[in-house]
Every structure is written in structure tokens, then in C-alpha cells.
Amino acid sequence: MNKYLAEFIGAFALVLAGTGAIANDATLVGVGLAHGLAIMVMAFAFGKISGGHFNPAVTVTMAIGGKMDNKDFIPYIVAQCLGAIAASALIADWFGKAAGLTLPAEGITASQTFVIEVILTFLLVTVILRATDPDKGAGNLAPLAIGMTITLDILAGGPLTGASMNPARSLGPAVLAGNFDHFEIYLAATIAGGLLALAASKIGSGQETEEST
Numbered sequence: 001m002n003k004y005l006a007e008f009i010g011a012f013a014l015v016l017a018g019t020g021a022i023a024n025d026a027t028l029v030g031v032g033l034a035h036g037l038a039i040m041v042m043a044f045a046f047g048k049i050s051g052g053h054f055n056p057a058v059t060v061t062m063a064i065g066g067k068m069d070n071k072d073f074i075p076y077i078v079a080q081c082l083g084a085i086a087a088s089a090l091i092a093d094w095f096g097k098a099a100g101l102t103l104p105a106e107g108i109t110a111s112q113t114f115v116i117e118v119i120l121t122f123l124l125v126t127v128i129l130r131a132t133d134p135d136k137g138a139g140n141l142a143p144l145a146i147g148m149t150i151t152l153d154i155l156a157g158g159p160l161t162g163a164s165m166n167p168a169r170s171l172g173p174a175v176l177a178g179n180f181d182h183f184e185i186y187l188a189a190t191i192a193g194g195l196l197a198l199a200a201s202k203i204g205s206g207q208e209t210e211e212s213t
Contacts, residue, residue: 003072004079006046010054011083014038015172019091019100032154040147047143055166056080061125061194065202077168084172091176098176102162102169102186113161113182114189120153121165121193122200129201165190 014035021034043052051068053059059076062068068076092098104113127149131142138145150165157163164170170186 003050004075006050007053007076007079008083008086010039010042010046010050010052011080011168012087013042013083014054014166015084015087015100015169016090018169019088019173020094023091023095023097023099028155028158031158032151035154036147036149036151038147039150040143043143043146050076052143052146054080054083054168055190056168057121057166057190057194058125058128060191061129061198064195065129065198080168081171084168085175086172088172088176091173098173098179100162100169100173101177101179102164102173103182104161105159108160110182110185114185116157116161117164117186117189118193118196120157120161120163121190122197124149124153124165125194125197126200129197161186165193167191 017038018031018035021031026034039052039054042054046052051062053062053076056077059068059073059080063070063073088098088100091100104110108116124146128146130136131138131145153165154163162170164186167187167190170183174180174183
């Protein structure tokens with residue numbers, strides 16, 4: 001249960017900080033830092049308990065990559081989604097409305113939204129896989145690398161799609177707002193981005209193995 005509680009708290013903190021910054025009309029830099037710092041501190045706090053996923057797309061990637069116990073798959077995703085919804089409910093209560101919907105900006109098509117979210121999630125999960133590698137990773141600095149990647153992704157893609165990179169991050173505000181427009185695009189794109197990162201990491205690992213022999 002400690003693992004599941006850690007995933008709930010991590011997703012809760014991400015959505016509370018990130019959408020709270022949006023509700024407070026923070027600048028793009030402020031919104032990016034709120035999301036990135038939330039994940040960084042939660043990963044420092046809970047990374048060794050649950051692995052610090054806080055993101056269904058990461059959990060799907062880790063499960064398919066054989067990097068987690070299969071029995072934890074569903075409980076992790078449920079905990080992450082409940083944490084995101086709980087945080088969105090608090091934000092809605094505090095500010096009188098749901099905040100932080102991830103929607104494409106005016107002029108951004110559905111296909112562009114999909115591609116942008118795939119790329120942003122690919123970059124995030126690539127850093128997660130590389131930074132947490134037990135042999136060649138960033139060690140204790142992995143949470144910093146991951147958090148700053150989220151900030152950079154938001155700075156690049158936030159004005160275009162909201163830079164979700166995380167189905168739970170999109171789900172929480174959608175539930176409170178009762179607005180699921182484009183949610184299926186964010187769900188599919190973030191999972192696709194994670195799996196693409198996994199595939200790329202396996203190719204890269206294979207090349208490194210060949211070079212070292």
C-alpha cells in the first residue's frame with residue numbers, strides 16, 4: 001500500500017502545483033517550474049518507494065518494458081488518476097472553477113496535437129529511462145533531470161497543447177470541468193510517446209552493448 005499511496009501523493013502534488021499555478025495566472029515559466037518542481041520533489045521523496053511514476057504513460061512504459069511488477073500496474077494507474085482528480089477538486093473548490101484543462105490552442109489541429117504530445121512525452125520518458133538507469137544513469141540527481149525536462153517541455157509545448165505528457169494530468173481537470181474534448185488524443189499520444197522512448201532506449205542499449213564487446 002505504501003507504493004500506491006506514494007503514486008497517489010505524487011500525482012496529487014503534480015496537479016495541485018501545476019494547475020494551481022495556472023489558476024493563479026502564473027507566467028509560462030512559472031507554470032513550467034510548478035510542474036517540474038512538483039515532480040522533482042515527489043521523485044526525491046518517493047522514488048525509492050514506488051519508482052516515482054506519477055504518470056500512467058510512464059507506468060504503461062515500465063510495465064511493457066518489464067521494469068515493474070505486473071500486479072502493481074492497475075493499482076498504480078488508479079492511484080495516479082485518483083490523486084489527479086482529488087487535486088483538481090481542491091483547485092476547483094479554492095478558485096471556484098476547474099483549472100488546467102489541456103486543450104490545443106486555436107489553430108492547432110488534432111493531428112498536430114497528437115504529434116506534439118508524442119514528442120514531448122518521448123523526451124520526458126527518454127530522460128526517465130536514461131536518468132534512472134542503474135549503471136549509466138544520473139544517480140541521485142535523476143529527479144532533478146526529470147523535473148527539469150518537464151519544465152522544458154512545458155516551455156516548448158505549453159502554449160500549443162498544454163504539454164500534458166501525462167493522462168492523469170489531463171484527466172483531473174477534465175473530470176472537474178466535465179470537458180473531455182480531445183482527451184482521447186492526449187491519452188493515445190502520451191502512451192505512444194512513452195512506448196517510442198522505450199523502443200529507442202532498447203535500440204540504444206543494443207548499440208552500446210555491441211560497442212563494448
